[in-house]
Amino acid sequence: MGDPLADPRAFRRCLGQYATGVTIVTASADGVMVGVTANSFASVSMTPPLVLWSLQNNSTSYDVFTRATHFAINILAADQIELSQRFAKSGPEKFDGVTLSEGAGGAPILDGAAAVLECRREVEHPTGDHLIMVGHVERYRRSETAALVFERGRYAAAVEHPATRFKDDHPQSSTILHRYFIVLLNRAYNRMREAMAAARASEHLDLNESRVLSAVSAYPSRSLDTLQPITFLDRIAAEDAVASLCAKGFxxxxxxxxxxxxxxGSQALDALYEATLAIEGQLLSSIPEDEFAITERTLRAIVGADVFTRQ
Ligand SMILES: Cc1cc2nc3c(=O)[nH]c(=O)nc-3n(C[C@H](O)[C@H](O)[C@H](O)COP(=O)(O)O)c2cc1C
Known part of the structure; x- marks a missing residue:
């Protein structure tokens, strides 16, 4: 049992067990636009249509949010991690180069969001170190794009739960491969992932630690401030990984x-790299070279050709 006041970081980690989507909440007042990455969004009521989110009292965007008549909840798509990172830091350049349209009350709408809720400010509740802002949804839009997920301090993508995977969605299809193609791809990915987790464990590393260690190896002589965006971890998760890597002497x-x-540390990372090659070698060894061409064609069709030309 933890006491939230005794160890705030542990308390944060406990809250991080609750997986959420990621939003950028935007508003505009007197010609000034603001936007903050927020995962405190929740739906409140259907009739009337109400939603809420909470804003840190020390946000530099606070004044604009409390002067604006409206705010917009931009629910981020799975491919919008960079936008999420950009709006998670203070600074006037957040909107530079971002494609926008104007929503109700001038609140900026971000291109490519999975869904957008345009809200009129309904009521606020100052509480603790946050201001709970409740909005009345005037308009909304949604796309079929998968949403970005945030869980245990890092970005994630939602996949169908394994327990529900073998539903027969394509009764017309004749072969197992056709019927379960994506399921099988996912299974292959999971097999690789499990083997990698075991390799990390034998080097006494978890996923977050291995990400930080790889970032330090790729960009030596930098501080966590500059490395954090490369790790795609939030501040607390990245700091925790640094602390445990230090404690382990890495x-x-x-x-x-x-x-x-x-x-x-360098030995552990090298060993992990070797283990990755060994795992790939072992899992792929039975596939003849020329059959890789078929795999490549399939992957090009699914993930796009550009990944094969990237360095
Ligand atoms: C995943 C994630 C979720 C966040 N959720 C919130 C939130 O719900 N409320 C909030 O005020 N800040 C939240 N933040 C932090 C703000 O995004 C950050 O403090 C803000 O953008 C700083 O800019 P500002 O000074 O304009 O407020 C979150 C950050 C991340 C990465």
Missing amino acids: LTVGQAAVLTMTPS
């Missing part, structure tokens, strides 16, 4: 918070 924090990998 990383040191030096002057100006510069992160340096120790020889044992």
Whole structure:
């Protein structure tokens, strides 16, 4: 049992167990646009149509949000992680180069969102270190795009639960491959993922730690401030990973918070790299070279040709 006041970081981690979507809430007042990444969004009522989210009291966007007549909840699509990162930091350049349209009350609508709710401010409840803002939904739109997910301090993508996977959606299809193609791809991915998790465990690393270690290896002599976006972890999760890597003797924090990998950190990362190659080798060894061409054609059709030309 934890006491939230005794260890706020542990409390944050506990809250992070609750998987959410990710939104960017926007508003505009007197010609100034604001937007913050927020996962505190929740639906409240159908009749009348009400939703809520909570805004940190120390947000530099606070004044504009409390002066604007409206706000817009932009529910992010799975491919909008970079937008989420950009709107999670203070600064005037958040909207630079972002394709926008104008919603109710001038609230900016972000192109490509999975759904948008245009809300009139209904009521606010100052509570603790946040302001709960309730909005009356005047208009909404949605697309079929999959939504971005945030869970345990990191971005995630929602997949159908394995327990519900074998529903027969295509009774017309004649072969198992046709019928369960995506399910089988997912199963192949999961097999790889499980093997990687085991390889990490044998190097005493978890996923977040291995991401931080890889980032330090790719960009040495930098602080967590500059590395955090590459890890795609939130601040707390990234700091926790740094702390545990230091405790394990894999990383040191030096002057100006510069992160340096120790020889044992570098050894663990090398071993993980070798293990990855071995896992790939083992899983793919029975496939003749020329059959890879078929796999490549299939993957090009599904994920696009550009991944095969990227460095
Ligand atoms: C996944 C995620 C969820 C967040 N949720 C909230 C939230 O619900 N409310 C909030 O005020 N800040 C939240 N933040 C932090 C804000 O995005 C961040 O403090 C804000 O953009 C800073 O800019 P500002 O100074 O304009 O407020 C979240 C950040 C992330 C990465």
